[in-house]
Amino acid sequence: METKIRVVHYLNQFFGQIGGEDKAGIEPLGKVGAIGPGLLFQQILGREIEIVGTVICGDNYFSEHLEQATDTVLSLIRGYEPQLVLAGPAFNAGRYGVACGAVCEAVSSHLNILAVTGMFAENPAVELYKKSVYIIETQATTLGMKDAAETMAQLAVKLTRGESLGSPAEEGYLARGIRKNYFAAHTGATRAVEMLLRKLKGEPYITEYPMPVFDRVEPLPPLERLSEATIALITSGGIVPKGNPDHIESSSASRYGKYDISGTMALSAQSYETAHGGYDPTYANADPHRVLPLDVVRDLEREGVIGRLYPLYYATVGNGTAVASALEFAREIAKDLVRDGVQAVIISST
Amino acid sequence: MVLDLGHIPVEDVEWGPKTLLDGSILQLNREDLVASAWGNDPRIASIETEIAKPGESVRIIPIKDVIEPRVKVEGKGGMFPGLISSVETVGEGRTHALSGCSVMTVGQIVGFQEGMIDMSGPGAPYSSFSKLLNIALVIKVKERISRHEHEVALRMAGLRAAVFLGETGRHAQPVEIQRFEMYPTTQVSRADRHLPRVAYLYMLLSQGLLHDTYLYGRDLKNLLPTLIMPTEVMDGAIVSGNCVSACDKNTTYHHQNNPIINELFKRDRQDLHFVGTVVTNANVTLMDKERSSNYAVKLIEMLGVDGVILSKEGFGNPDADTMMLCAKLEEKGIATTVITDEFAGVDGRSQSLADTTPRANALVSVGNANERIALPSMAKVIGDETIIDKMAGGQPGSLSEQGITAELQVIVGATNELGFELLSSRET
Numbered sequence: 001m002e003t004k005i006r007v008v009h010y011l012n013q014f015f016g017q018i019g020g021e022d023k024a025g026i027e028p029l030g031k032v033g034a035i036g037p038g039l040l041f042q043q044i045l046g047r048e049i050e051i052v053g054t055v056i057c058g059d060n061y062f063s064e065h066l067e068q069a070t071d072t073v074l075s076l077i078r079g080y081e082p083q084l085v086l087a088g089p090a091f092n093a094g095r096y097g098v099a100c101g102a103v104c105e106a107v108s109s110h111l112n113i114l115a116v117t118g119m120f121a122e123n124p125a126v127e128l129y130k131k132s133v134y135i136i137e138t139q140a141t142t143l144g145m146k147d148a149a150e151t152m153a154q155l156a157v158k159l160t161r162g163e164s165l166g167s168p169a170e171e172g173y174l175a176r177g178i179r180k181n182y183f184a185a186h187t188g189a190t191r192a193v194e195m196l197l198r199k200l201k202g203e204p205y206i207t208e209y210p211m212p213v214f215d216r217v218e219p220l221p222p223l224e225r226l227s228e229a230t231i232a233l234i235t236s237g238g239i240v241p242k243g244n245p246d247h248i249e250s251s252s253a254s255r256y257g258k259y260d261i262s263g264t265m266a267l268s269a270q271s272y273e274t275a276h277g278g279y280d281p282t283y284a285n286a287d288p289h290r291v292l293p294l295d296v297v298r299d300l301e302r303e304g305v306i307g308r309l310y311p312l313y314y315a316t317v318g319n320g321t322a323v324a325s326a327l328e329f330a331r332e333i334a335k336d337l338v339r340d341g342v343q344a345v346i347i348s349s350t
Numbered sequence: 351m352v353l354d355l356g357h358i359p360v361e362d363v364e365w366g367p368k369t370l371l372d373g374s375i376l377q378l379n380r381e382d383l384v385a386s387a388w389g390n391d392p393r394i395a396s397i398e399t400e401i402a403k404p405g406e407s408v409r410i411i412p413i414k415d416v417i418e419p420r421v422k423v424e425g426k427g428g429m430f431p432g433l434i435s436s437v438e439t440v441g442e443g444r445t446h447a448l449s450g451c452s453v454m455t456v457g458q459i460v461g462f463q464e465g466m467i468d469m470s471g472p473g474a475p476y477s478s479f480s481k482l483l484n485i486a487l488v489i490k491v492k493e494r495i496s497r498h499e500h501e502v503a504l505r506m507a508g509l510r511a512a513v514f515l516g517e518t519g520r521h522a523q524p525v526e527i528q529r530f531e532m533y534p535t536t537q538v539s540r541a542d543r544h545l546p547r548v549a550y551l552y553m554l555l556s557q558g559l560l561h562d563t564y565l566y567g568r569d570l571k572n573l574l575p576t577l578i579m580p581t582e583v584m585d586g587a588i589v590s591g592n593c594v595s596a597c598d599k600n601t602t603y604h605h606q607n608n609p610i611i612n613e614l615f616k617r618d619r620q621d622l623h624f625v626g627t628v629v630t631n632a633n634v635t636l637m638d639k640e641r642s643s644n645y646a647v648k649l650i651e652m653l654g655v656d657g658v659i660l661s662k663e664g665f666g667n668p669d670a671d672t673m674m675l676c677a678k679l680e681e682k683g684i685a686t687t688v689i690t691d692e693f694a695g696v697d698g699r700s701q702s703l704a705d706t707t708p709r710a711n712a713l714v715s716v717g718n719a720n721e722r723i724a725l726p727s728m729a730k731v732i733g734d735e736t737i738i739d740k741m742a743g744g745q746p747g748s749l750s751e752q753g754i755t756a757e758l759q760v761i762v763g764a765t766n767e768l769g770f771e772l773l774s775s776r777e778t
Contacts, residue, residue, distance in 0.1 A: 015495075015668070026606050045722045111748060116732065124563070127490070128492065131699065133644075158652060165778065167776060168777065169775075169778060173594065175778065177699065177703060177777060178358045178693055178697065178699055178777065178778050179694040179698035179699075179700040179776070179777060179778075180698055180715045180718075180719050180721075180760070180775065180776065180777075180778040181717045181718055181773055181774070181775050182773075182775070182776060183475065183773060183774070184774040185770045185771070185772070185773050186772070187609055187769050187770060187771060187772055188609075188687070188715075188716040188766075188768075188769025188770070188771065188772075188774070189609035189612070189613045189766075189768060189769030189775075190609075190613055190687050191769065191771070191772065191774075192609070192610065192613075192659050192661075192687045192688075192689050192714045193613045193614060193617060193622075193659060193687075193767055194772060195687050195712050196616075196624065196657045196658075196659055196685065196686075196712065197546070197621055199657065199685045199687065199712050200546045200548075200622075200656055200657045201546075205712065207705075207711055207712050207713045208714050208715040208775070208776065209690070209692065209702060209713040209715045209775075210708055210772060211706045211707070211708055211711070211713075212701045212702070212703075216591035247745070247746045249744075250557055250740055250741070251595055251742035251743055251746045251757075251759060252695075252696070252720050252742075252743065252745075252757055252759070254696075254745070276592060277595070277740075277741075277742040278595065278667075278742070279557065279558060279561070279634075279668060280497075280557075280558035280560065280561065282496075282497060282498070282559060291449040302433050311365070318666065318695045319666060320595060320665060320666060320697070320719065320720065320743075320759065321693075322693065322695030322699075322700035322701075322720060322743065323695075323696065323701040323704075324695050324699055324700035324701070324702045325695065340614045346437050
């Protein structure tokens, strides 16, 4: 017989049978074996799993000492050397939900151990943690304990065995917003014609990619005194010093570069090139100003049209780069620019 | 208007004294194949030939185009009109296809671009080309040939070789003949009038070197959207000049075997009327995007259709063309389904498209091209795998002793937006 999966269960003071609201301030502690709902998990999956330890923390203590509590809970969990962590289910309890979410998130990101919890869909912790944690959808109250435990247990075992999962609805967890590839039963072309026929007949169909809500930024009012402003150059067209010193990827960039142009009046084909893999590089390589207009901006600076050019420019590759990565780059770059008093930016794309 | 497409299955390819089709065995004379591919192109410096079979421990990299050998047996014109044969209108009569094999042009052109396939292992399920008998032409051009000329030389060499091999099937007996019948859009029998009228809007990339497509030899950058008989593509009316981020670029093989056209024909007069196909482009400027989308939507409207399948090519910039077309069609009350791939980031957590419209409410996803894949080393490499670091989807360090770790982007056709493959993506 295979060895059983080692599991640690996280509970609050109430389900951990320490006490009610009066005990909500207790610090994290560990107990060997299963307690409370853990006994139910053990009963459902006794052949597959063994709850080797239970870690308990008071809801108030956790919410008031989020970081410290997470650290302590993590080290207690690590002590049991588990392969899997179950938390809750927390149903509609807000503080308990946050604790379960935080513990699962920390366990998977810091300890690289699989974790599953369960909550009512409207538990405020769902919004906080659904992107990073498998959260089984439960009823609002403990009446749903048995169903929740069964669904959590099934998903947890599948995850531990590395089995492929069905859709969130099939597996009973709340969609995390993470896109994952799979092989469908029919080709994209067959699915498209089928979907169109359903749409034409007014029959129900499910779009395979619901439109995201686009993040639109309101433009700021125009600069009042351009001749006194510091202007910076940013490009997503991949213009980098020759040799691409930061190894910015030709597609799906994971990084950006910042390069000193304080003494540079113009870009030459000998010293700059594009790292971008999404357009014909011939013309950008022959004259990098076609993508990063340093020559013209220097003219404007000399003529006094703009105050001064910021001594660094920033470059990345927009080709297939995730919006989330671009946002991250922008946050970091904006921090530099705001700190150094830059008032306007020219972003050249391709 | 009828095209009979005869499929002649090729079950093995081997080198031999002559080039001929012996039953289902394609025998190749190496010198003749090289000579046919070379033509009299003075730009070419060398051509090496290799055969790669499904299941072998073989990697082919970098691949520029994939072409199915075909021959025009009856009817006007010949293969690849405007490039190899005259500009006679094709798409009628009879065509023979050597099914199960391909000509693959291999060789680095631009540096960041082109794609790869593995003939076995975890990468093989992602590309239909891993299941073909591939006749690879590894082509080098002379020094000081510009990249644009380099692209032309490889494109033409591949087409010439495919035509040369297609000839072997001229007198062969097809195992299966598919009949594609078209009729003027106004001619609908009374009994079929209740069926929805459906058109196919075929958007093709036209953005410059290795982002180009040719229609009857004409560069699509200068196209105003136009009507085409869907059978014309089966005779090579549309040719790929295109291979950037190879996962979602249509090779010539994809055009010859367009799965949307096949599917619409299959259901024609059963579940729908397949009333027409409109070709449009995806240029880089906003003005071009607006002009082409307006014109394409007008043509679709003139066909009097209820619904449209819109296929896409590429990602990022073409997201704008796609959304523009979809929004304008839906505004006209024409139900639209779009096939697209996703760039949702390596972890799948990012927004998948660079442009969106709330009107795009029926999308088919053919997969997240950013998802990473580990491809163990193969016993043999046709081409040069060290360029993976610079390939779109690769990164420095992609190649190690264990093999290649890269994004799905690098695999030719993995997220083809004609819906050629089974891959999809869903929220988890």
